[in-house]
Amino acid sequence: MLILVETPAGFAVFKLKDEGKLANIEDLAKEFETAESARKIVKLKAFDKFDNTSEALEAVVKLHEGTPSKGLRKFLKANCEGETLAVADSKLGNVIKEKLKIDCVHNNAVMELLRGVRSQFTELLSGLGDHDMAPMRLGLSHSLARYKLKFSSDKVDTMIIQAIGLLDDLDKELNTYAMRVREWYGWHFPELAKIISDNILYAKSVKLMGNRINAAKLDFSEILAEEIEADLKEAAVISMGTEVSDLDLLHIRELCDQVLSLSEYRAQLYDYLKSRMNTVAPNLTALVGELVGARLISHGGCLLNLSKQPGSTVQILGAEKALFRALKTKHATPKYGLIYHASVVGQAAPKHKGKMSRSLAAKSALAIRFDALGDGQDNTMGLEHRAKLEARLRNLEGKDLGRLSGSAKGKPKIEVYDKDKKKGSGGLITPAKTYNTAADSLLGQKPAKSEDGEESSKKKDKKKKKKVESEEEAEKEEPSKKKKKKVEEEEEAEKEEPSKKKKKKKAEAETEVVEVAKEEKKNKKKRKHEEEETTETPAKKKDKKEKKKKNKD
Amino acid sequence: MSPPQRGRGGGGGGGRGRGLAKGGGGSAVRGRGSESGGGIKGGNKVLVAPHRHAGVFIAKSKGDALVTKNLVPGEIIYDEKRIFVQNEDRSTVEYRIWNPHRSKLAAAINIGVDNIWINPGLKVLYLGASSGYTVSHVSDIVGHEGCVYAVEHSHICGSDLVNMTEKRTNVIPIIEDARHPAKYRMLVGMVDIILCDINQPDQATIIALNASYFLKPGAHFMITINANSIDSKLSAETVYQKEVEKLQMEELRPTEILPLDNCEGDHACVFGGYRLPRKQNS
Numbered sequence: 001m002l003i004l005v006e007t008p009a010g011f012a013v014f015k016l017k018d019e020g021k022l023a024n025i026e027d028l029a030k031e032f033e034t035a036e037s038a039r040k041i042v043k044l045k046a047f048d049k050f051d052n053t054s055e056a057l058e059a060v061v062k063l064h065e066g067t068p069s070k071g072l073r074k075f076l077k078a079n080c081e082g083e084t085l086a087v088a089d090s091k092l093g094n095v096i097k098e099k100l101k102i103d104c105v106h107n108n109a110v111m112e113l114l115r116g117v118r119s120q121f122t123e124l125l126s127g128l129g130d131h132d133m134a135p136m137r138l139g140l141s142h143s144l145a146r147y148k149l150k151f152s153s154d155k156v157d158t159m160i161i162q163a164i165g166l167l168d169d170l171d172k173e174l175n176t177y178a179m180r181v182r183e184w185y186g187w188h189f190p191e192l193a194k195i196i197s198d199n200i201l202y203a204k205s206v207k208l209m210g211n212r213i214n215a216a217k218l219d220f221s222e223i224l225a226e227e228i229e230a231d232l233k234e235a236a237v238i239s240m241g242t243e244v245s246d247l248d249l250l251h252i253r254e255l256c257d258q259v260l261s262l263s264e265y266r267a268q269l270y271d272y273l274k275s276r277m278n279t280v281a282p283n284l285t286a287l288v289g290e291l292v293g294a295r296l297i298s299h300g301g302c303l304l305n306l307s308k309q310p311g312s313t314v315q316i317l318g319a320e321k322a323l324f325r326a327l328k329t330k331h332a333t334p335k336y337g338l339i340y341h342a343s344v345v346g347q348a349a350p351k352h353k354g355k356m357s358r359s360l361a362a363k364s365a366l367a368i369r370f371d372a373l374g375d376g377q378d379n380t381m382g383l384e385h386r387a388k389l390e391a392r393l394r395n396l397e398g399k400d401l402g403r404l405s406g407s408a409k410g411k412p413k414i415e416v417y418d419k420d421k422k423k424g425s426g427g428l429i430t431p432a433k434t435y436n437t438a439a440d441s442l443l444g445q446k447p448a449k450s451e452d453g454e455e456s457s458k459k460k461d462k463k464k465k466k467k468v469e470s471e472e473e474a475e476k477e478e479p480s481k482k483k484k485k486k487v488e489e490e491e492e493a494e495k496e497e498p499s500k501k502k503k504k505k506k507a508e509a510e511t512e513v514v515e516v517a518k519e520e521k522k523n524k525k526k527r528k529h530e531e532e533e534t535t536e537t538p539a540k541k542k543d544k545k546e547k548k549k550k551n552k553d
Numbered sequence: 554m555s556p557p558q559r560g561r562g563g564g565g566g567g568g569r570g571r572g573l574a575k576g577g578g579g580s581a582v583r584g585r586g587s588e589s590g591g592g593i594k595g596g597n598k599v600l601v602a603p604h605r606h607a608g609v610f611i612a613k614s615k616g617d618a619l620v621t622k623n624l625v626p627g628e629i630i631y632d633e634k635r636i637f638v639q640n641e642d643r644s645t646v647e648y649r650i651w652n653p654h655r656s657k658l659a660a661a662i663n664i665g666v667d668n669i670w671i672n673p674g675l676k677v678l679y680l681g682a683s684s685g686y687t688v689s690h691v692s693d694i695v696g697h698e699g700c701v702y703a704v705e706h707s708h709i710c711g712s713d714l715v716n717m718t719e720k721r722t723n724v725i726p727i728i729e730d731a732r733h734p735a736k737y738r739m740l741v742g743m744v745d746i747i748l749c750d751i752n753q754p755d756q757a758t759i760i761a762l763n764a765s766y767f768l769k770p771g772a773h774f775m776i777t778i779n780a781n782s783i784d785s786k787l788s789a790e791t792v793y794q795k796e797v798e799k800l801q802m803e804e805l806r807p808t809e810i811l812p813l814d815n816c817e818g819d820h821a822c823v824f825g826g827y828r829l830p831r832k833q834n835s
Contacts, residue, residue, distance in 0.1 A: 006739035029770055029828075064736055089735045111765060119743040119769060134700075141725040141740050145715050148728040149708055327786055 001105070002045065002079070003086045005117055006063065008056065008137040010049035011072055012125060013079050014042040014117060016086075022109045032116030035123035042117060044124055048075040053139045060144055066091045068099070076100055086110040156280050157303040163273045164294040170266045174199070177259045181206065185252055188212060188244045191235035195228060200263050203256040205232070210249045212236040278379075283367035286382025287360065287389075288342040295338050296364075307365075307372035314368070315339060315361030339364070344389050352396045359389055601638050601648060607672050608694035609662060610648060612636050619659050620648040621693035625720045630689050649693065653815060656687040657750060657777045660813045661822040667809055670746050670773040670824065674698040678744040678767055680731040680760065681705065681751035684713035685724070691748070692724050699723060702741045706730045731759050734766040741767050747774040747827075752782040757796055761803035770828040774805055780819035789819035797823065804828050 001022075003014040021028060021041055032038045048071060050056035055071065062069040066089075068076065076085070077100060084103045087093040088111075093104030122129055178199035186193050189212040196202045204223045209215045215236035220229040244252075277290040281303060284293040299317050300306030309317075316323050318337030326333040336357040339345060348356040363385040370381055600613040601620065612618045620636060626647040629635065636648040653659040662669060671677065673696045682688045682703035692701045703718070704727045705711050711728040718724040727737045731751060734741075744767050749760045760776055768774065778796050780789035787795075789812075797807050800823070807825035 008739060060739060063739075088738055115743070115766070118767075121742065137725060137740060138722060141727060142715065142718070144740070145711065145726045145728045149712050149715065324785055 001086060002083045003042065003110075003113060003117060004076075004088075005114065005121075006060075006088070007121070007125075007133070008140040009133055010047055010056075011059075011075055012047045013045045013075070013085075014124070015045045016042055016113070022113070025109050025112050028109070028112045028116055032120055035120055038116065038120040038124060042113075042124065044126070046075070046079045047125065048072075050136075053136075053143050056136070056140045057143045057147060060140065061147065063089075063092065067095055068092065073100060076102060086113060088114055156276070157297055160273065160276050160280060160294050161298040161302075163269060163276065164291075164298050167266065167269055167273065170262060170269065174259065174262050174266060177255060177262065178203065181252065181255050181259060184255070186241070188241040189236065189239050190241050191239055192232065195231050195235060196224070200260065203259040207253055207256040207260070209236075210253060211244070211246075212239055212241070279377075281368070281371040282377065282379035283371050283382030283385075284364060286379040287364050287367050287386055288339065288344070292338060292342045295341075296368075299338060303368065303372045307369045309365065309368075311358075311362035311365035314365050315357055344386070344393065348393055349397065349400075352393065355396060356389070356393055359392055363389060599636055599638075601636065604662070606662065606669050608696070609651075609669075612648065612650070619651040619653065619662060621651055621690045623647040623649045624689075624693045624696065624723070628720050630684075630686055630717060649690070651690050656690065657813060657816065657820065657822060658687050658748070658775070659690070660815055661775075661811055663815075664811055664813065666811055666822070666824060668824070669775070671695065671748075675745040676742065677701045678741065678747045678763065679703045680747065680749045680763060682714055682726075683707075683710045683750075685710075685717040687748075687750070688714070688724060689717060689721065692721050695723065697723055700725065702727060702737075702744065704729060704731050704737065731763065734763045738766060743767055743769050745769060745772050747772075749774065749776040752777075752779045754783050756783075757799035757803065757805075761800070761805060764803070764805060764827050768827050771826065771830065773824065773826050775825075776800070776823050777813075778821045778823060780821075789821070792819075793821050793823075800825065 001016040001019055003016060005012045005014065016022075018041060021031065028041075030037075031041055050059065050071075059069040059071055062072075076096065080100075080102050084105050085093070085096065086105045087096070088106070090104075090106040093106050096102055097104050117124065122133070181203055182193050182199075185206050192202065192205070192212075196205060201223055205220060208220065208223065209218055213236070215233050220232065224232065273294055274290045277285045277293055281293055281297065284296070287293075288296070296314065296317060297303055297306055300309065306314075316334055316337040317339070319334040320337075322334040325331075335354040336345060339357055339361055340353070342360060344360050345353050345356050367382050367385060598614070601610050602613065603609070604611050604619070608621065610620045610622065612620045618636075623635065629649065633652065634650045636650065638646045638648065640646060651659040653663045658669065671691060671694050673694060675695050676699060677691055677695060679688050679691060679701055682705040685703060685705075688701055688703045692699075695701060701724045703714055703724055705714050706729065708728070711726070715726045715728075718726045725740060727740055729736050731749075732755075747760060747764060747768055749756060749763075751759065753759065756776065756778075760774060764774065776796075778793055780787070780792040783792045783796065793810060793812075797810065800807060805825055805827055806829055807823045809822075809824040811822040811824070813820040813822055
């Protein structure tokens with residue numbers, strides 16, 4: 001059996017004299033303790049020296065990739081016919097077996113053998129002392145290190161990491177300078193700060209007019225809207241600010257120039273970042289957008305590192321502090337990190353954000369791997385995944401709507417009692433039942449409050465769908481309609497939630513309106529208890545709104 | 554530990570002083586402490602005494618500092634302070650201050666480890682070399698006869714490491730993942746000690762694999778354990794115990810476990826031996 005040993009000086013092949021020794025691994029180590037006993041076990045058969053460092057570097061790099069270099073191949077062909085070869089790397093062994101038809105061996109015994117050979121190397125390799133080896137070793141290691149380091153500069157994702165870092169820095173700087181302009185110029189023309197709220201427009205206006213006296217003569221139509229221009233000119237005349245000299249104005253104008261050029265550059269940088277992201281990671285960009293994608297890459301260090309992370313990590317990248325705190329104290333871990341700012345998660349309703357974040361993270365992990373390790377340059381995969389995610393979002397919302405409109409059977413959903421679920425009062429399932437006078441028949445009478453209640457509820461419902469609104473109105477008039485029960489329930493619950501949050505639970509003073517609407521339903525819905533407890537608050541709020549409305553008119 | 558002796562110029566102490574001052578080895582030499590660091594103010598008289606561990610020295614002034622003799626006089630790694638000591642024959646010996654906050658090995662020495670097993674002339678394999686700060690001090694200790702193989706995976710630290718090694722010829726930079734010692738087998742010979750500072754959850758396996766490739770039987774190792782890097786949910790002591798057990802399974806028998814108090818977080822240093830001969834029952 002032959003042993004292949006790679007050294008900085010060249011390749012060496014040793015012949016194992018006594019194969020029986022391999023059976024006893026433990027004793028092998030002892031055999032190699034002295035040079036004499038070592039020579040009894042192995043003998044140098046052939047040695048192929050590297051001509052120079054570059055040849056050595058090439059050979060080693062090829063070894064790293066897993067293929068034998070030309071020199072090695074020739075060497076092995078010449079010396080290893082018909083014998084098995086012990087190698088240190090099983091992958092290399094496989095390749096040698098394929099290409100050169102030489103059987104290769106790699107196991108624990110081989111490792112021990114190699115250890116032994118390595119420890120007695122200088123003795124076994126006559127003609128090559130330690131002193132000769134050392135400079136070769138040094139040379140090879142330096143050239144190898146340089147090769148490795150240079151290779152990394154081809155990675156384009158470093159540009160993205162730098163660009164997003166710069167973008168954040170620029171934003172901070174821009175804000176600082178813009179605030180400074182406002183403060184500085186505010187000594188001269190304080191009213192302007194309130195008139196123009198946008199930083200860039202402010203800087204442009206200041207640059208244009210300089211001293212506020214000029215405001216009346218100049219035309220701001222390119223910069224500002226007409227009303228704002230009018231306000232500006234008005235305020236300029238009656239301003240309370242101090243006078244400033246031309247020199248001061250010069251400096252303020254310079255600062256404005258800086259602000260404007262920075263903001264222009266920021267826009268350019270953002271475009272650059274977008275184009276880079278689309279080149280480096282098109283699928284990730286298609287899924288989460290350029291900014292979020294760039295932040296993820298920057299957080300992960302490089303695209304390759306990010307590709308090694310599982311989807312669950314991608315989901316909470318950026319929320320590490322919360323994550324480890326939760327893990328240590330055995331609380332619930334955060335549901336989203338940087339990925340929260342992706343549009344797919346942003347579009348989702350608050351209760352679906354967690355689910356969407358998880359699905360998005362899973363798909364993003366796939367997209368990242370595709371971008372980092374795959375060959376394709378297009379973003380079809382990312383777009384497909386995005387479509388799937390949006391379908392999922394619609395599905396989730398659809399399920400909700402289904403619940404909203406009620407099931408066909410009309411049976412109420414019985415919720416599992418969970419004392420930790422924070423819905424209204426934690427512990428109570430249903431409050432004590434009392435006789436409700438509002439449930440008395442009101443045929444022929446339209447209680448006055450209900451009308452006002454309607455109007456105020458109309459005002460409140462600006463955010464909600466009109467269908468539901470009209471349903472609610474109809475509901476108030478004909479409380480017996482079962483179909484739209486749950487719609488109104490939800491709505492009222494939602495209305496009452498904000499009011500409930502503002503006010504504490506007070507003693508129940510039942511009002512006709514709400515009670516009429518509810519008692520007819522005989523619902524055991526989870527939110528019922530909370531509604532009943534906050535009966536008077538919505539009514540109070542409605543009353544307040546009525547008053548306000550009256551005052552305004 | 555040899556007691557520091559003050560060499561007085563002239564008078565009765567002169568003869569004693571003359572006999573002592575010899576290249577800084579084996580005796581204390583009064584030196585000029587310039588570029589103060591660690592409590593040593595510039596211009597003060599500083600005493601440099603050899604430490605219990607060979608190759609390491611202590612500089613005594615108002616405060617003590619750990620120093621090593623600079624292998625490449627005139628060169629510093631980042632901005633550490635140096636101490637210059639004048640010999641009898643007017644040559645200066647340069648010492649570099651070793652900061653225990655930056656280097657865990659220095660922290661371990663300060664706390665008082667029994668034996669660091671690093672001696673002049675030894676071959677050292679250092680996994681997790683980073684920018685090369687501790688590596689430079691280890692290279693100072695082993696001197697020109699010894700050799701330090703510095704393995705570092707990151708490219709950013711790697712380029713700093715390569716720059717450092719250009720001046721120091723007894724350090725071999727290896728920019729590879731320590732998980733695959735096969736990839737740098739042609740660069741490394743057998744070593745007398747492995748120092749491991751990589752903070753990976755599978756570091757026990759990594760050091761065992763490297764030991765099986767390169768560590769001589771009966772030799773030693775040092776590994777720093779960062780409890781948070783292994784498992785952030787368990788307590789530090791549990792993590793250290795688990796790591797020690799893992800090491801023991803791989804023939805790496807720990808002889809000393811040293812918690813490092815002055816580091817942030819929970820760190821510990823484990824020193825031990827590899828394939829140590831079993832003690833014979835007499």
